[in-house]
Amino acid sequence: MDGRKWRSVIAAAQAGDRRALDELMAGWLPLVYNVVGRALNGHADVDDVVQETMLRAVDNLGSLRDPDSFRSWLVAIAMRQIRDRARRRQTSPLDETAAEQDFAELTVLRLGLEGQRREVAEAVPWLDAEDRQLLSLWWLEVAGELTRRELAAAAGISRQHAAVRVQRVKERLETARGIVRALDGACPELREVTARWDGRPDSVWRKRLARHIRGCGYCGDPRETVVPAERLLVGLALVPLPVGFTLSLALGGKSAAAAASVGWSAKVLGVLTQPVVAVTAGATIVAGGAYVVTQPSGEPPSRAAAPTTSAAATRSPSPTPTAAPSSSAPSMTQQKVRLYGSVVDAVDQAPDPGADPGALPRRPESGLSSTWGAKAVMQHRGESVTLSGRGYVLVRWQIAPHDRPGGLAMPTWTGLKGRLFHVASGGGRRMDDVIGDGSDRGYVTGMGGPDIGYTVLPDGTQQMWQNEYFYVDGTVTLHLNERGASYGLTVMRTDWAAVDKDVHYGPAQGALRYGLVRDTGDDTAPVPQYVTRATPADPATVALRSRV
Incomplete structure (x- = not known):
């Protein structure tokens, strides 16, 4: 969707259009998920931080004055939630082993990365949390999802400071890539160094392994031309949302009050007290406002009966299919078709082979x-x-x-x-x-x-x-x-x-x-x-x- 269309969607959502709000949240959810997922390396808290980010975005949408800044505004909210989570962990430590599957592995699996692109993804867990936060933004900048101006705004720093910090993160990422390459190698000395390592990346082992690589002729030789990370990441797609990921923005009293402040009607406010967006395996919001749900037969393919040309469709409680231009309202039969x-x-x-299609x-x-x-x-x-x-x-x-x-x-x-x-x-x-x-x-x-x-x-x-x-x-x-x-x-x-x-x-x-x-x-x-x-x-x- 181009910028002009997004501006109109944002304006409609601020004016109280439920469908526009649904479209806005569903459209930008993958970006937020990727920012949070990379910053937290896929920790189990990712879902909670994404939920809180999107809820706060809905809650404060009326305060957004410039629709063109929506993307950087939304990512800045995500970064604040990430930092808040980090501060909470300092006072109440969480066990990082709770991560269901680190984001580096998800990136490799879901984007089908090979070679040096895979190496970049696998290097990410070796970075400190603060570096991963900035890397999550820089990765999206290189992939074309963010501009440098938006990166700086989301990080809360100037563009000049952003340039300096990004360069430092790139240097540390290259060091981490060297560690990944070395661990995939066959250096006998490195095997001795890592004999007591538990296999989990951390800052202590990063320093030990980096020190070994610098002094090792075998590990220090990349054996092939190392392509800069930014060239490997150009145009890379966002990691898809995980199967079954559900975004449930149940707006309570505070959110309803905020929604009222931007002009939502009482009728719409009543709807907004229910989940706004559901990105699940069972249902999704589609154009026209209908919820489309699959009801497959229980038989496996090899034993299924021959299909018919038409099957009963499951409809939402109040579907509004797009109608063809007509002077009269379409019949219920026409709507079903x-x-x-x-x-x-x-x-x-x-x-017929000669029949023009x-x-x-x-x-x-x-x-x-x-x-x-x-x-x-x-x-x-x-x-x-x-x-x-x-x-x-x-x-x-x-x-x-x-x-x-x-x-x-x-x-x-x-x-x-x-x-x-x-x-x-x-x-x-x-x-x-x-x-x-x-x-x-x-x-x-x-x-x-x-x-x-x-x-x-x-x-x-x-x-x-x-x-x-x-x-x-x-x-x-x-x-x-x-x-x-x-x-x-x-x-x-x-x-x-x-x-x-x-x-x-x-x-x-x-x-x-x-x-x-x-x-x-x-x-x-x-x-x-x-x-x-x-x-x-x-x-x-x-x-x-x-x-x-």
Whole structure:
């Protein structure tokens, strides 16, 4: 969302617009979570500090005079909460071992970091708490989420002082990177030095290990060119919110009074005494104010019945679906049809190879972030990629019956927060297209052949094409559930122009067939068969027929 749109959302929220407040809090929650998570290194207190930050932001939104300063204002609130937490710990120490999983590990896992990017993330726990606080801001500055002016404002220092402090933190980070490299090495002297180390980074061991590295010819030689941290972090995505993270801003008397001071009506104040934002695996706020909840079938994919083209949609107590321009109010039936998730992918026949797919509706694109970066190449069971933002994504199939034929366990989309549409199919062929002359030498491309065996889909599964295109507006995770038949998925961010070009690449240009446009341009566009807002322990158990 651009600055102009955010300004209008902030103004509407200050004027008492509940939806604008929901959008504002949900939109900036990932940034706050990353600031707090890195500063506290994933301690169990992270959730509490994030909650308090967002509550104080809602509480004091009326005092914000310049909407353009909202981001630095919000981050400054987060930094104050972090420092307050540190002061409380000085008087009442907490056991740092309470951390469920340090933020460095989460960064590596959720962003799929490798090589020196992974090294930078793993170096962070070696820094002192004060350095981690500033690093949490500098990391976001380098990644393009904050400006230097906003960093200085959030830290409560001048830009000149910020430059000095950032340089010091960078130097200490490089020292910590050296420690990470050394610990991954095979120096026999270092093994002796660390024989009594408990494996937890702290300042004492940082100094000991740094002293060893400076005097060790083996550990002091990086054996490869060390890339500056800022070059490694440029454009890096935010760490996605953890599955099941819930932000519950239950506004009590003080908050309600503050809300009244900025002009919220009595009706809105009544609503605000309930949780404002719920970012959970079960429900989320979507455009139009509807809460969309998944109700999947209880059967696993391999035993599920064939899907229907329409499924009953769960509606919020007072849904307000977007209505088409009309002189009269839409009927209840029309409202149900327009509600997101009322159409689920169904088994379909391959269109005529020469049938032009027609126009592809164009949806707004503000960009997607991926936990794998530009391209996710998933080849093994259990691998997954999380996509966040608004835009198009390509899922390219590679079936390998020559490696291992048999029944296919389909990939699944889980933890959906927002909306996910199946908009088009392309790549010049469906995976069951037959290549050959019609004799016994003919074979099914993609799904196998007589000489290597066939890959078999579960009953009721829609046949995939070489390229499947989806549109994400929110956050969702795609899981590779490879069991039985061997296959791989390549998942890439793309754009409308590339999708449109692919589906119109037809037989005259060397493809087997034109692609297929599935998008209706509105909420009646289909959602994938395997999608849920839940996050089951085993994603392969997500039901074939999904009702969103």
